[in-house]
Amino acid sequence: MGPRAVLIGAPGSGKSTVGRLLAERLGVAFRDTDADVEAAAGKPVSDIFVEDGEERFRALEAEAVRRALAEHDGVLSLGGGAVLDETTRGLLAGHRVVYLEVGLSQAVSRVGLGSARPLLVFNPRSQLKKLMDARRPVYEALAVVTVATDEREPAEVVDEIVKGLA
Ligand SMILES: Nc1ncnc2c1ncn2[C@@H]1O[C@H](COP(=O)(O)OP(=O)(O)O)[C@@H](O)[C@H]1O
Ligand SMILES: O=C(O)C1=C[C@@H](OP(=O)(O)O)[C@@H](O)[C@H](O)C1
């Protein structure tokens, strides 16, 4: 059966926040692959990047996604870069993939300055722009439903997802 929804999109698009709310709305469990990776590694994502490197993080992330797609039937939020893995992209085919769109300005203000996101610690605006430009076509290609999140409260985004998946 698979997850009721798999949320993808750039950092700051609201995957973790909206995913949790959507799960509440649907009365199902919520899972976030960043939390699964942290549990597997026994440390925060930022420490994994610093101590073990991004490659190690991506390997743990790909395994976390594979496992969650196989065993979780609630709402699943991925980390923004999970779709960079080719195997992961293949596994996502056929799932209810929801792409949360966000513009650069809102993404920057949502992730803030003192970011816990290791890729965005230095010059977050330009890093986010680069990452969003590179990934946008990937997110678009994987999406079954796309929801714009700019100027929308998380609860309104949830409404749109529910409508889109109906
Ligand atoms: N639609 C929204 N409107 C305003 N703020 C939002 C919205 N979605 C998320 N946020 C805020 O943006 C920040 C990043 O959200 P988060 O869910 O962690 O995004 P992601 O998991 O996609 O990186 C959080 O502080 C969250 O409260
Ligand atoms: O976009 C990325 O490459 C990343 C996004 C983060 O998750 P969010 O998208 O939930 O912020 C987290 O997985 C890590 O910092 C890397």
Ligand SMILES: [Mg+2]
């Ligand atoms: Mg998140």
